[in-house]
Amino acid sequence: MSTQINTVTGAIPSEDLGKTLMHEHFFFGFPGYAGDSLGYRTREELVSLGVEAAGRAKTQGVKTIVDATPNECGRDPEILREISERSGVQIICSTGYYYEGEGATAYFKFRAALGPADAEIEELMMTELTEGIGDSGIKAGVIKLASGKDVITDYEKMFFLAGAKAQRATGVPIITHTQEGTMGPEQAALLVEAGANPAQVMIGHMDGNTDVAYHMATLAHGVNVAFDRFGVQVIVGAPMDEARKATLLGLLGMGYGDRIMLSHDTINVWLGRPLAMPDAVAELLKNWHITHLFDDIVPFLKGAGVGEELLDSIFTENPRRLFDPSPAPTTTGTVGS
């Protein structure tokens, strides 16, 4: 029997995942946005903008989108459910907190000061994965973990250790945030040492680093890596797409095509007031949208000799295997013993 995956509209068998974007955000706010009453958005606005984005992805054959928004950054499974129902795109939501530098850290830090919070975090993740988020009845389908630049802080470690335990207990995959191309190998080592199944770990934002040796050191732990910020250029220490493309081609040429995922980390709606972006920044981010991979990067990869079969595997088979690492059922009728 195939593994069941929690989407915001219910469980699906892993073979129904289809073409998948592994790291996007329908809406996201840095903690603090909720206090800016000038940035209030209606639920209907979030839903209709989400349906529009999901629809554009759907025209490119995307069947599933993983929404990587951490709990405290505006995650709202019921709005995601409505977006999924109205667009027909399957959506998987996350459980987990953002990294110390940009997350809401006071809550669990205060609790940790009074006694160990690790068990509480694990209980939160387990409940959201197996029973549901609040009273929504919607279960999270991935565990989201995050660390900062050049360090995994003690605060962040609490979440990594809890996440590894929840991963092992549930078989649900872990997706991560790395900051400015750092700590990929360290995240992988920490998670594997804490008992996570490396085949079910996707180290994220690895395209923030164009050094092939950094990728190989991460892959050496048996995990998967994500080039999931295509279109994000220069801001948050990101390289240009041109550099990412070269690194990606290098890894594909070395035979790592079965352990790489592609996505954009789009933020379709910034919670709070809309961003005022200088023209130069807007120009750098002009391709940061949900079909950029299909409009621009896939044609480039094809032109560079990457075959249809490998591209299909990257968007469909690799995500399926992250959720369900058991071997695909054989259809050739081999005689068992």
Ligand SMILES: [Zn+2]
């Ligand atoms: Zn993200």
